[in-house]
Amino acid sequence: MDEKIFLGEDEIPDKWYNIQADLKTPLDPPLNPATLEPAGPDDLKAIFPMELIKQEMSQERYIKVPDEVLDVYRLWRPTPLYRALKLEKALKTPAKIYYKWEGVSPPGSHKPNTAVAQAYYNKQAGIDRLATETGAGQWGSALAFSTSFFDLECTVYMVKISYEQKPYRKILMKEWGADCIASPSNITQAGRSILEKDPESTGSLGIAISEAVEDAATHDNTNYSLGSVLNYVVLHQTIMGLEAKKQFELIDEYPDALYGCVGGGSNFAGGVFPFVGDKITGKKPDLDVVACEPMACPTLTKGLYTYDFGDTARMTPLLKMYTLGHDFVPPPIHAGGLRYHGDSPLVCKLVKDGDIRAQAYYQNEVFEAASMFSKTEGFLLAPETAHCLKAVIDEALRCKESGEEKVLYFLNSGHGHFDLASYDAYHQGKLVDYEYPAELVKQSLANLPDTGGK
Ligand SMILES: *Cc1c(COP(=O)(O)O)cnc(C)c1O
Numbered sequence: 313m314d315e316k317i318f319l320g321e322d323e324i325p326d327k328w329y330n331i332q333a334d335l336k337t338p339l340d341p342p343l344n345p346a347t348l349e350p351a352g353p354d355d356l357k358a359i360f361p362m363e364l365i366k367q368e369m370s371q372e373r374y375i376k377v378p379d380e381v382l383d384v385y386r387l388w389r390p391t392p393l394y395r396a397l398k399l400e401k402a403l404k405t406p407a408k409i410y411y412k413w414e415g416v417s418p419p420g421s422h423k424p425n426t427a428v429a430q431a432y433y434n435k436q437a438g439i440d441r442l443a444t445e446t447g448a449g450q451w452g453s454a455l456a457f458s459t460s461f462f463d464l465e466c467t468v469y470m471v472k473i474s475y476e477q478k479p480y481r482k483i484l485m486k487e488w489g490a491d492c493i494a495s496p497s498n499i500t501q502a503g504r505s506i507l508e509k510d511p512e513s514t515g516s517l518g519i520a521i522s523e524a525v526e527d528a529a530t531h532d533n534t535n536y537s538l539g540s541v542l543n544y545v546v547l548h549q550t551i552m553g554l555e556a557k558k559q560f561e562l563i564d565e566y567p568d569a570l571y572g573c574v575g576g577g578s579n580f581a582g583g584v585f586p587f588v589g590d591k592i593t594g595k596k597p598d599l600d601v602v603a604c605e606p607m608a609c610p611t612l613t614k615g616l617y618t619y620d621f622g623d624t625a626r627m628t629p630l631l632k633m634y635t636l637g638h639d640f641v642p643p644p645i646h647a648g649g650l651r652y653h654g655d656s657p658l659v660c661k662l663v664k665d666g667d668i669r670a671q672a673y674y675q676n677e678v679f680e681a682a683s684m685f686s687k688t689e690g691f692l693l694a695p696e697t698a699h700c701l702k703a704v705i706d707e708a709l710r711c712k713e714s715g716e717e718k719v720l721y722f723l724n725s726g727h728g729h730f731d732l733a734s735y736d737a738y739h740q741g742k743l744v745d746y747e748y749p750a751e752l753v754k755q756s757l758a759n760l761p762d763t764g765g766k
Pocket of ligand 1: 421422423450451541575576578579580694697725727
């Protein structure tokens with residue numbers, strides 16, 4: 313029995329899959345917050361290159377991956393699909409567990425799949441510098457890595473609490489040539505206004521987005537780069553699900569249930585959308601697709617489905633999504649990542665339509681699952697990823713009771729080598745299971761933009 317299913321370098325898919333082509337009803341458009349009219353290319357071109365804006369709105373089912381992007385992908389792609397035989401054995405489950413392993417990329421996660429593409433399209437458009445935000449540093453390091461191939465400068469606004477508590481990703485970004493700044497900073501208006509109200513602010517992803525967007529909007533040679541949420545990010549990430557589909561074909565299997573963790577939704581969508589396409593077009597109507605999130609930031613399970621800003625400073629277009637409110641900041645005690653207040657509009661719509669379901673988990677049970685994985689399969693997972701591992705283990709144990717030989721697949725989005733402090737806190741019993749912060753959510757939902765019923 314094969315434990316790893318490989319593809320050759322010449323088998324990397326040369327097109328991305330755009331699920332917009334297969335949606336039963338079209339996505340609600342992003343809105344210009346001032347006019348409440350659909351945001352068009354003109355609303356976006358100050359901060360994004362036209363090729364990406366076209367991809368954002370495209371209804372084409374397949375979009376060609378440029379050769380220059382494939383050339384960089386080939387450094388670590390195709391990534392292996394693993395059968396988790398040792399985990400299955402430890403669980404004594406008849407279920408088969410497969411995972412697509414993205415920890416083999418140089419930055420250690422799925423994120424360079426879009427970062428490389430974004431660096432390429434911006435370089436093509438004549439841009440000199442990219443500005444972005446990063447939470448724990450995975451996205452910032454992926455973009456720093458990617459810009460280094462295309463001779464672009466890179467400025468990363470890093471959420472201050474991570475900048476201080478997790479210095480190693482910051483060093484990695486510098487190693488790849490990026491400028492990494494703690495956010496809120498005093499070099500943007502957005503940062504300064506937060507610091508005036510709260511000089512001790514530990515920052516949030518939303519605040520850092522505002523700083524990066526402002527930087528891009530106020531410099532002609534600079535564009536903004538976002539690591540998740542947007543449709544084109546999800547598009548680029550489908551390279552993973554397309555590879556996985558080929559790998560399952562090689563072994564003559566097709567998953568019954570698919571899992572991924574959701575922060576902004578990009579690894580989940582990238583890993584599962586090529587399969588979800590089969591579900592919504594009726595080829596595989598019974599697929600169970602599960603989006604996994606933390607109880608401390610329960611966007612899909614407790615958020616409202618409505619228009620909201622993508623960022624705290626209300627600079628981005630309004631996106632129709634599940635949201636906890638754009639000024640929601642999860643408690644700092646939460647160690648498992650996945651802290652964004654909203655989610656990819658594509659993922660949200662599929663949850664709303666009932667094609668995907670969502671589950672939320674406490675952080676101790678998540679780390680317990682991760683710990684079982686490192687002791688059986690050997691890889692130390694990112695705490696983010698461990699949210700969906702927890703769901704997979706629960707299902708595998710359910711299969712043990714029922715005797716079902718289900719095929720379970722999860723997108724294993726990255727390694728946790730920079731998260732050892734969180735693992736340490738878990739082992740010392742210092743992690744608190746943060747209950748759903750109902751009061752915080754209520755407060756931030758009170759500040760949703762008024763879209764007059766749209
Ligand atoms: C960034 C990250 C996530 C969460 O982001 P998504 O856009 O939801 O994928 C999950 N896992 C890893 C390893 C990450 O680096």
